[in-house]
Amino acid sequence: MKQLNRYLLTVLGLGWLSFLIAAILLNQVFAVPNFVLLIERSYCPPQQWQQVVQEYTKLYRQHQQLRIEIESVVLFNDLGEEVLAAIPTPEELRAKRTYGRASSQREAKLRTTYEQFKIIRCF
Template structure:
């Protein structure tokens, strides 16, 4: 192979390598934040639940627009916790019943277990 062909191949290979490295860096730097939604479903007055619903609706819309990623939704109260299989729509979310009392210990345990957790609570 002559010098000119070798130089051309070197330039093309280094160009592709730079392109791949740049793509990886962009995907890491500008990646959408990932959340695990921790939703306190202990008793909540209807007015406060509407505020919580609005917050959830905003996050849901951002998830649909791929601005954030909601990995999973966990509902918790003093009586237990439940991991939802699918991401509920705001209409489905509004039908979730609230019961029980606020449990700060369970909230602390879940925030430690899910460092990327976002807590939605009436408290």
């Protein structure tokens, strides 16, 4: 009886373990890419800002469909940076003011702060 119990427990344990390993492997192989989105908000004429918003809209939709994960959105220019409290909707981003100048220094600092990031900017 004792041997049977041990056998049962071993089978169960190995079963769960293999499930766990499979889950980890699947998670690694088919993982949803996640990143911090850096948006440069230095002065951008309205039409060009619209293009930035369009680019963001694509990412936002993918985020909603769980195809990507935007961890957070950071707006920056030469005057400062702002980590938004929540992922903004495209309309909310459109309403944001663009002002000031681009700052390569701040961008470099942000690149080192966040391991996984993506940058969108006005061209």
